[in-house]
Amino acid sequence: MDELDNILDNIEFPAIESLTAVAIAWITFSIILYMLPTIIAILRRHKNIASLSVINVFFGWTLLAYVVCLAWSFSYQEPRRRSYRRP
Numbered sequence: 052m053d054e055l056d057n058i059l060d061n062i063e064f065p066a067i068e069s070l071t072a073v074a075i076a077w078i079t080f081s082i083i084l085y086m087l088p089t090i091i092a093i094l095r096r097h098k099n100i101a102s103l104s105v106i107n108v109f110f111g112w113t114l115l116a117y118v119v120c121l122a123w124s125f126s127y128q129e130p131r132r133r134s135y136r137r138p
Contacts, residue, residue, distance in 0.1 A: 085111055088120035098128055 083090070088111070089104045097103060103123055110116035 085117075088117070088124040091121070091124040095124065095128075097124060097126075099123070 086107065089100070089107045092100050092103045103120055106116060107120045111120060
């Protein structure tokens with residue numbers, strides 16, 4: 052029995068390391084996909100980033116809220132006008 056225990060103790064499990072890498076990649080991909088409407092809104096400098104982000108984070112798990120946030124992040128916006136103050 053001691054010999055069997057020694058053999059089992061010396062076995063390496065490389066499959067566990069590759070499964071860990073796959074799990075980390077899958078979790079990272081899932082988070083990016085879940086936050087995609089917020090990422091798009093940030094990149095497009097949407098004027099309602101805060102509202103869109105809150106709805107996406109708390110209600111994005113429902114398909115309806117996710118699709119609404121995704122459409123909202125692509126919605127057209129008027130370009131912001133800068134106001135200059137004269138001295």
